[in-house]
Amino acid sequence: MVDSVLSKLLAADSDLEAQEARLLAQLEALQAKRGSLKSVMEIFGPDQPTAEDNNAEVAPNLTSVVAVDQPKEKLEKGASKRRAKAPKGKVAQPRSKTSKGLKSGRRGWQKYMRDEYLQTPLPKVVAGILKSKPKKTFEIQEVVNTIVEEDIPASERKGARNRISNILAEGARKKEWSRPKDGCYRFSK
Numbered sequence: 291m292v293d294s295v296l297s298k299l300l301a302a303d304s305d306l307e308a309q310e311a312r313l314l315a316q317l318e319a320l321q322a323k324r325g326s327l328k329s330v331m332e333i334f335g336p337d338q339p340t341a342e343d344n345n346a347e348v349a350p351n352l353t354s355v356v357a358v359d360q361p362k363e364k365l366e367k368g369a370s371k372r373r374a375k376a377p378k379g380k381v382a383q384p385r386s387k388t389s390k391g392l393k394s395g396r397r398g399w400q401k402y403m404r405d406e407y408l409q410t411p412l413p414k415v416v417a418g419i420l421k422s423k424p425k426k427t428f429e430i431q432e433v434v435n436t437i438v439e440e441d442i443p444a445s446e447r448k449g450a451r452n453r454i455s456n457i458l459a460e461g462a463r464k465k466e467w468s469r470p471k472d473g474c475y476r477f478s479k
Contacts, residue, residue: 399450402442412437416457420467420477427476430455 396403407415419436420428434451442450462469467477 399438399442399446399453402438402446402450404437404439407437412453413457413461416454417461417466417477420461420475424477427470427474430458430473430475433458433475 410418415437416433419433430451434447434454437454438447438450458467458475459469461467462475467475469475
């Protein structure tokens with residue numbers, strides 16, 4: 291009886307160990323892919339926000355989740371392997387925080403977005419504005435003024451207007467809202 295329980299426990303332990311090895315291999319592969327992606331992102335500009343910036347408080351550290359029940363020597367051995375296989379190249383410098391917080395990583399007209407819209411994708415913001423007054427016909431400039439701050443420079447306002455205009459036109463093409471006349475949009479159809 292004791293031997294059969296012990297053999298089952300040993301089998302379960304070996305299964306978990308094999309699963310752990312697979313997960314660690316997957317984690318290392320993902321980290322390598324992510325390192326490659328980051329190096330490509332640096333080409334387009336080091337000031338671009340990353341998933342780490344946006345999810346730093348939400349996403350747990352995977353190595354700590356995997357390593358909870360590991361003996362100390364296994365943890366140290368696995369950690370040194372991961373460090374040794376880390377992609378070489380530029381080390382990302384932490385961005386300094388400005389008084390505007392999340393706006394610091396934004397470029398162009400996006401740094402003039404109102405705080406209440408920063409965490410929401412722009413197409414959802416535009417749809418929300420139209421839904422808030424479904425019978426009202428909005429001009430593009432009204433939607434722009436709702437999304438961006440008043441002190442936006444004219445050159446940046448033009449970029450915001452172009453982006454928002456494209457979203458409004460796309461929504462009308464997809465029949466999410468209607469375009470009663472050029473430059474005007476209404477949520478109710």
